[in-house]
Amino acid sequence: MKTSFWAGFRTGLPFLLVVGPFATLFGVVGTEAGLDIYQVMGFSVLVIAGAAQFTAIQLMQDHVPTLIVLASALAVNMRMVMYSASLTPHLGAAPVWKRALVSYFMVDQSYAAAHQYYEQNPELPLDSKLAFFFGVATAVAPFWYLFTYVGAAVGTSIPPEYALDFAVPITFLAIIAPGLRTIAHVAAAMVSIIVALLLNFLPYNLWLLVAAFAAMITGAQVELWMERQK
């Protein structure tokens, strides 16, 4: 069990190269948007989901109604349902408080690392599987909080010449690009862009949700179509 924890910890460490800058950037962007340090930290500690946090900040700056901010940010996190389902065969027998703790720390990195480890070691006892997951979380989560704080602390002192308004689009593009693995992913992204442009006249950034749903349906349909071609 101890070895599994440290195996997880070592697997988690390289993720800091992404998590550190990403967290710092969120601290900076959140502070620049006008949040105080408690609110910035509140996001990173209570939500602990970078892409959704950036989405919320962006929409809040566009003065979008609260409900649409929430719906859009949570739409970004819907992939977590998929992670949750895929971890259940491995961790479903754990006591409920441990499953709740796993849920809190379920981020892209901890999920990806744990899922791969469980697939390679399916016979591992439950305690070892949990230890590995918490090992990854221990390597990643404290730095997510810490670097959010660092970013928030320096954020207000950065002048507008640095064009930080563009940090969010660049970060999102960098996240999306490696995710365009299949034709279905590319088609979904294209539809997302086209619908956003065509419906840009809609109030309250509603075009965002419409574009997201149209793109999801497109991705699913193209995937089905590709399977039938095989």
Place this chain on the structure above:
Amino acid sequence: MSFSDANIWIIIFCMGVGTFVLRFSFLGLIGNRHMSLWLLRHLRYTAVAVMPALITPLVLWPDATGGQLDPARLAAASATLVIGLWTKNVILAILSGGVTLYTVLYFLPSAIA
């Protein structure tokens, strides 16, 4: 930011609870039942469905330039996308976007509103 402090905390709190419910969904509530292929097929595309729509207006009509198409931001977005597609490396993609942005802004400083 036009949101009151209370409103901001409501957003943080609801996002925290909502995100936790999504994470806890199968692990804590639904359990080891088979997930429908239909649902899985849609969830796979959530990230790539939301983010492109969100950033498209930010790239084409940035607030910082008063909504004017800006060569620096356009170049930076293109560099990020190309390097991200090519290397699959998030940090490298962000860095190339940042370097491109500052380089073009240096030569075309009027691009800043």
